[in-house]
Amino acid sequence: MIEIENVRKSFGSLEVLKGINLTVQKGEVLTIIGGSGSGKSTLLTCINGLETIDAGRIVVDGTDVHAKATDLNKLRRKLGIVFQQFNAFPHLTVLENVMLAPRKVLGQSKAEAEAMAVKQLTHVGLGDKLKVYPNRMSGGQQQRMAIARALAMSPAYMLFDEVTSALDPQLVGEVLDTLRMLASEGMTMICVTHEMKFAREVSDRVAFFHKGVMAEIAPPETLFGAPKDPELQNFLAATH
Amino acid sequence: MFNYTFHWNQALKALPQLLDGALVTLQIALLSMVIGLAVAMALTLFRLSGNRILSGFTTAWVEIARNTPALFQIYMAHFGLGSFGIHLSPYTALLVGIAFNNAGYLAENFRGALKAIPETQARAGRSLGMTPLMAFRYIVMPQMLRIAFLPATNQAVWAILMTSLGVTVGMNTDLAGVTQALNAVSFRTFEFFALAAVIYYLIAKAVTLAARLAATRMFRY
Numbered sequence A: 001m002i003e004i005e006n007v008r009k010s011f012g013s014l015e016v017l018k019g020i021n022l023t024v025q026k027g028e029v030l031t032i033i034g035g036s037g038s039g040k041s042t043l044l045t046c047i048n049g050l051e052t053i054d055a056g057r058i059v060v061d062g063t064d065v066h067a068k069a070t071d072l073n074k075l076r077r078k079l080g081i082v083f084q085q086f087n088a089f090p091h092l093t094v095l096e097n098v099m100l101a102p103r104k105v106l107g108q109s110k111a112e113a114e115a116m117a118v119k120q121l122t123h124v125g126l127g128d129k130l131k132v133y134p135n136r137m138s139g140g141q142q143q144r145m146a147i148a149r150a151l152a153m154s155p156a157y158m159l160f161d162e163v164t165s166a167l168d169p170q171l172v173g174e175v176l177d178t179l180r181m182l183a184s185e186g187m188t189m190i191c192v193t194h195e196m197k198f199a200r201e202v203s204d205r206v207a208f209f210h211k212g213v214m215a216e217i218a219p220p221e222t223l224f225g226a227p228k229d230p231e232l233q234n235f236l237a238a239t240h
Numbered sequence B: 001m002f003n004y005t006f007h008w009n010q011a012l013k014a015l016p017q018l019l020d021g022a023l024v025t026l027q028i029a030l031l032s033m034v035i036g037l038a039v040a041m042a043l044t045l046f047r048l049s050g051n052r053i054l055s056g057f058t059t060a061w062v063e064i065a066r067n068t069p070a071l072f073q074i075y076m077a078h079f080g081l082g083s084f085g086i087h088l089s090p091y092t093a094l095l096v097g098i099a100f101n102n103a104g105y106l107a108e109n110f111r112g113a114l115k116a117i118p119e120t121q122a123r124a125g126r127s128l129g130m131t132p133l134m135a136f137r138y139i140v141m142p143q144m145l146r147i148a149f150l151p152a153t154n155q156a157v158w159a160i161l162m163t164s165l166g167v168t169v170g171m172n173t174d175l176a177g178v179t180q181a182l183n184a185v186s187f188r189t190f191e192f193f194a195l196a197a198v199i200y201y202l203i204a205k206a207v208t209l210a211a212r213l214a215a216t217r218m219f220r221y
C-alpha cells in the first residue's frame, strides 16, 4: 500500500504539490491525468524518494520514504519506475541492461539474473533482441526494454511517467499493450498519462491534477462520464 | 654557405642504441598514461563528490597542468621537489612531470565527456536501487571512457613527445637522451636528430593505430 498524506513540495517559491492525499491499494491501477506542470511527475519522483518533500508523509508498505533512517536504495527495489525518456544504457546489450541492477543491487548470480532477464524480456515481446544494443531498436522497443528492466527487480509497485509521450504515434500501441498486460496480471500501478482511452480502460481510479492539487479522483466511468470539477471539465473538453 | 655533407653511417650504426632509448621512451609514456588515467579518475570523482575542497583541488590541478609549460612541470618534479628535500631521479622526475600533465588533460577530457551524458542515465540507475557510486561505476563511467577515448589517445601521443623534455633534467637513457649523448661525441647533429625524429614519428603513429584498433574491438555499440 502507498499512503500519501498531505504532501507539499516547492521548487524555490513555486509550490508544485499543495497537500496531496492519496492511498493506492495493492493490486490497484491508478492513472493520473492533468495539464502540463500540474505536479504529476513530481509526485512520482517523491514516491520513490528521488525528490524530497517539504511537508506530509509518503509511506510505502509501512516505510516512511523520506524518514532519515530509511534506506532509499533498498526501498527503490520495491518501486519500479519508467520515465518518458527511455534511458536505455547505450553501452550494454538489451540483456545486459536488464541484468545489471539484479546483479549489482540484488547480488544475483549471472545465471539467476539472466534467467529473470530473459523471462521479463520475453514477456514484453523482446525475446529475440537479447544481444542487440539499444541504438538498434525503435523507441517502442527501448521503452518496453525499460519496463522489463524495472520488472526484473521484482518490484511490488510500478510507476509510469508518460511512458508513451516520446514515441511516434504508431509505436504507442505496443507500449500501452504492455501496460495493459501488466494491469491484467494484477500489478499495482500508478500511471501518469495523456492517453485518455487507455486511462478509461485500465484504471480502477483516475486522479485529475490541477496546479498542484488533486482536484478530483474517481473510477473512470464517473470521472470521464460525469466530471464535477470545472477545471476537469475544461481539460476533458480540450483533449477531445 | 651550405657546406654540410651528410654522413649517415654513424647514425645508422647507432640505431640499436637509439632503439633501446625508444623502448625507455615508450615505457615512460605508457606508465605516465596509466598513472595519469588513474589520477584523472580520482580527480573526476573529487569533482563529482560535491565537496568544495576536493573539487577545488581538482580545479587547481587541471588549471596548472593545462596552463603552464610541460617543461616547467618536469622541472618542478626534479628541481622544485628537490628544494623540499625530495630528490627524484631524472627518470622518476620525468615520469612524475608527464603523469601530472596527463592527469590534468585527461581529467578535463572526462569532464567534457560527462557533459555529453544525460543526467537521466544516472537517475535511471538510482531508480533501480543503485547507490550513486554504483550508478557512476556501471552506467556513467563506461560511457565517459568511450567518449574520452580518442582525446586520450592524443594525450598518449603528446606524452611520448613530452618525454624528450627529459634531457633538461639530465635524463640520458630515453630516445632524446641517447640521441643527445651520441650527438655530443659525433657532432653528426642533423643525422642523429633526423633519425630520432623518424623513430618518434613511428612510435606515435603506432600508438594511434593501436588505439584505433582497440577502440573498434572494445566499443561495439
Ligand SMILES: Nc1ncnc2c1ncn2[C@@H]1O[C@H](COP(=O)(O)OP(=O)(O)OP(=O)(O)O)[C@@H](O)[C@H]1O
Residues within 6 Å of the ligand: A011, A016, A034, A035, A036, A037, A038, A039, A040, A041, A042, A043
Ligand atoms: N527540479 C526542478 N526544479 C525546479 N522546478 C521544477 C523541477 N521539476 C519540476 N519543476 C516545476 O514544477 C512544476 C511541476 O512539474 P511536473 O514535472 O511535476 O509537472 P507535470 O504535471 O509532470 O507536467 P508535464 O505534463 O509537463 O510532464 C513545473 O512548473 C516545473 O517547471
Ligand SMILES: [Mg+2]
Residues within 6 Å of the ligand: A040, A041, A042, A161, A162
Ligand atoms: Mg511530467
